[in-house]
Amino acid sequence: MIRWVWAFLDRPAQRFDDCAMFWSTVTGTRPSERRGTDGEFLTLLPDPALFAAAGVKMQSVTGLGGVHLDLDVDDIAAAVRTALDLGAELVANHPDYAVLRSPSGQIFCLTPSGRAKGQPAPAFRAPDGTLSRIDQVCLDIGAADYARETAFWQNLTTWQHTQGRLPEFARLRAKEQLPIQILLQRLGEDRPTSAHIDLSSSDIEATASWHESLGATVVQRQAHWIVLTDPADAVYCVTARDPNGI
Incomplete structure (x- = not known):
């Protein structure tokens, strides 16, 4: 366990x-x-x-x-x-x-x-009042490896597997209150699996703007998340999930 x-x-x-x-x-x-x-x-x-x-x-x-x-x-x-x-x-x-x-x-x-x-730490309130929290690691998995890699993590963790709103995403969530959950993302290319972190946010645009002021760079905007890089050019995402949800 x-x-x-x-x-x-x-x-x-x-x-x-x-x-x-x-x-x-x-x-x-x-x-x-x-x-x-x-x-x-x-x-x-x-x-x-x-x-x-x-x-x-x-x-x-x-x-x-x-x-x-x-x-x-x-x-x-x-x-x-x-x-x-x-x-x-x-x-x-x-x-x-x-x-x-x-x-x-x-x-x-x-x-x-x-x-x-x-217990896991609660969401952090930024200077403008926006809440955010690092709450998941996203595994970026090549299309050919997705089924095998998903089965591996599901069996290793024994966590609940649920399909995301988009077909390329699924989530592994523990029954216990843990600080980090796992998101499984099927890529449109074949390459070794890598990972990035996701922050949930009560306002993704406000969080991204604050992060930019601290040295992050916005790479891409989607409807429900924003892709950024940190001061070492490492990719991460700010997402519209509820930061108060654990």
Whole structure:
């Protein structure tokens, strides 16, 4: 059973500080002290007054970076066996966590449970009153891999699978209150699976404008979401889902 889910923002070392400032600002969080052998990790901590648990971490990396999921489980070895039986590949087996790759190439980690205590943080109110919250990781899956990759994540998480309003989208949602859900997007091309984060917003135009003032760039506007890039040119979306929904 997955006890907690973390959205991990992997950002290039040369832009990491800018990204940490950007994401802490737009989420109303405080960056933790850096940790790791080279100080490459940090957690975005909610206001202590909220008595809420964090759900977003960041990692300084070489290369372009991206997004991956950390799944907290009670028994990492058993979870690794399950993932391998479902078609995952083991990338690295550390003493206290495992790094794997999904059947079509998305990196994720199985990590020890018990690190997060409390409820997911509520939506953050921007200076203009607009509410927003990082609430899902979208897996961008090539058309030829979509059925297999969807089955993999559905069986790995055991979460409820629901079809989206558009045929190219489906959602995996846990019964428990977790900070991050998973959106599955079928692309119109074949390529390895990648991921990006989505923020829900009470006003997508207002949120996008505020993010632009902090260093983001609008890439594309759709009816119900806006595609942007952050200060490291990493793609993310602001969507019209209810930011108060968990």
